[in-house]
Amino acid sequence: MPTVSTMRWLSALSTAPDAQTAVEDCILRLKASLNGVQPDLLTIFISAEHKADYERVANRLREALVPRHFLGCTAAAVIGEGKEVEDAPGLAVSAAILPGVTLHPVHISDANLPDPDQSPRAWEQLLGVKAEDAPSFVLLLDPYSIRAEDLLAGLDFAFPNAAKVGGLASAGRSPNQNSLFIDEAVFHEGAVVLAFTGNVRVDTLVAQGCRPIGPQYKVTACQRTVLLELDKRKPLEIVAELFENADADDRALIRSALFLGISMDPFREAPPQPGEFLIRNLLGMDPARGALAIGAHLREGQTVQFHVRDKAAAAQDLTTLLRRYATNLLKEGHGETLPASPVGALLFSCLGRGKHMYGRADHDTEAFRICVGDLPLSGFFCNGEIGPVGGTTHLHGFTSSFGIFRAKN
Numbered sequence: 001m002p003t004v005s006t007m008r009w010l011s012a013l014s015t016a017p018d019a020q021t022a023v024e025d026c027i028l029r030l031k032a033s034l035n036g037v038q039p040d041l042l043t044i045f046i047s048a049e050h051k052a053d054y055e056r057v058a059n060r061l062r063e064a065l066v067p068r069h070f071l072g073c074t075a076a077a078v079i080g081e082g083k084e085v086e087d088a089p090g091l092a093v094s095a096a097i098l099p100g101v102t103l104h105p106v107h108i109s110d111a112n113l114p115d116p117d118q119s120p121r122a123w124e125q126l127l128g129v130k131a132e133d134a135p136s137f138v139l140l141l142d143p144y145s146i147r148a149e150d151l152l153a154g155l156d157f158a159f160p161n162a163a164k165v166g167g168l169a170s171a172g173r174s175p176n177q178n179s180l181f182i183d184e185a186v187f188h189e190g191a192v193v194l195a196f197t198g199n200v201r202v203d204t205l206v207a208q209g210c211r212p213i214g215p216q217y218k219v220t221a222c223q224r225t226v227l228l229e230l231d232k233r234k235p236l237e238i239v240a241e242l243f244e245n246a247d248a249d250d251r252a253l254i255r256s257a258l259f260l261g262i263s264m265d266p267f268r269e270a271p272p273q274p275g276e277f278l279i280r281n282l283l284g285m286d287p288a289r290g291a292l293a294i295g296a297h298l299r300e301g302q303t304v305q306f307h308v309r310d311k312a313a314a315a316q317d318l319t320t321l322l323r324r325y326a327t328n329l330l331k332e333g334h335g336e337t338l339p340a341s342p343v344g345a346l347l348f349s350c351l352g353r354g355k356h357m358y359g360r361a362d363h364d365t366e367a368f369r370i371c372v373g374d375l376p377l378s379g380f381f382c383n384g385e386i387g388p389v390g391g392t393t394h395l396h397g398f399t400s401s402f403g404i405f406r407a408k409n
Contacts, residue, residue: 007200007407008097009344010034011376013080015090019053022091027064030095039065039095041103041194043346044072044181045079045380048171049089054179055186061093062184069103071194072181073140074171075380077354079347082365082377086354094378096344096405100199104129105182109190110146114154123158127195131159135195136202138346138403139166143383144175145189152386152393163202164393165403167348167382203342203404206387207321207364208279208396209314209353210259210307213250214242216271217305222298225283226291227260230304234290242306253308258282260294263303264390272303275321278389279307279396309398311358318364318400322371325404342372342406347379349400354381364400372404 012029014022030039042065046057054074062070078085080092106127114122120131129135137155141148148168155164169178175189182192196202217238221229230238243254261277281295307313329341347365355361365377386393387401 005099007099007343007405009376009405010095011081011344011378012093013078013083013085013090013378015085015088017049017089019050019057019091022050022089023057023060026091026093027061030065030093034065034095037097039067040098040101041069041071041096042067043094043096043378044070045075045092045378046072047075047078047085047088047090050091051171057091058181058186065095067095069105069194070181070183071105071138071140071192073169073192073380074179075382076170076351077381079349079365079377079379079381082369082374084349084354084361084365086356086361086381092378092380094344094346094376098196098200100407102197104135104195104197106193107180107182107185107187107190108146108151108193113147113150116150120158123154127193129195129197131162133197134161135159135197136163136200137165137196138194139164139191139386140180141166141168141191142178142180142189143168144172146191148384148395151191152395156393163204163403164386164388165202165204165346165348165401166386167380167401168384170351170381170383199408201406201408203325203406204387205321205325205402205404206385206389206396207314207318207400208275208389209317209398210261210279210309211313211316212261212274212277212305213246213254213308214238214306216303219298219300219302219304222300224297225294226286227294227298228289228291235292236285236287236290239292239306250308253310257309259307259309260292261305261307262296262298264392272305275317275324276390277305277307278394314353314357314398315363315367318367319371322367326371342375342404344376345402345404347377347400347402348382348385348387349379350385350396350398351381351383352398353400368402
């Protein structure tokens, strides 16, 4: 079988309503591009319309393309060949040739998660990889059967410098209705995790779909998730002031789509930039104290800023993030044109985005193509997205989380 020395990614998409037709379409296109080369990795994202054929499709792909490793899950909507397929049948398959890269697959059940007081060594044993190997991780989770936040916190604890990206399967609406694929196995609970070591770099981008409104503040008093003071003022007074100074459009958003952005870097000297805040919901208010309940644990001294979300804010946030990434790549590559460095990408996007937010399909994938390049791009619409903000990995909502692959050398 032919061998290659250069990293390559390929993407195939079929919207055929019949699962057998869809899988043969993808196999035909990928075989033609692979030209006899055995892929190191095959990823599959398959929509709920093909529910009766999930395992048959996976088995057929493995049989025809003989990948060394296999990863995927079921989804409410899929992304392939840079296209977003929503409210329709979809099968998205990508093939990766990864010379100099070692893949470490594992399935994790909730019962297998190490205790919080265990050492990083317990996580290294669970994942089959050491922190000194400088791994990167792609994670696919069932939303009903594993403590996602505990898993992410444990991975950050044991592998603090590792890139981590992924999403929660979205085809099922109750336990045991999702399928998670890892190599030749299929699971209906837990998480499947693939660690990459060797000559690979995974760049992560998380577009949270919000724009800042008003100035930045310091948390001067809080109790766990209750925000009591900002710059020695009551938070509700500040929200009222923001509302008073806003135009009609922003007033409507303050009423219905107001969030708090939290800077997660306690050592940052410069003010956080747009897109560098962790966006969290406002859960309630206490008018007597002028306080707000926030969907995150707070610490005194943190920098925060209120944010609003709508389709215009989401589009602006995404474009800003992608352009910043492309600019940094050009600086790193000493002016070489894109897409010379990145070779492929995975996109994990919220079910609340796509045409339901923007009024049309392919918004986020088109922005990626315009700003970063026409790379093979596949993924799915998730029940929650995984990616880092401020050096810590979080479970998000309403985001688009990208994992962009390139060789180190």
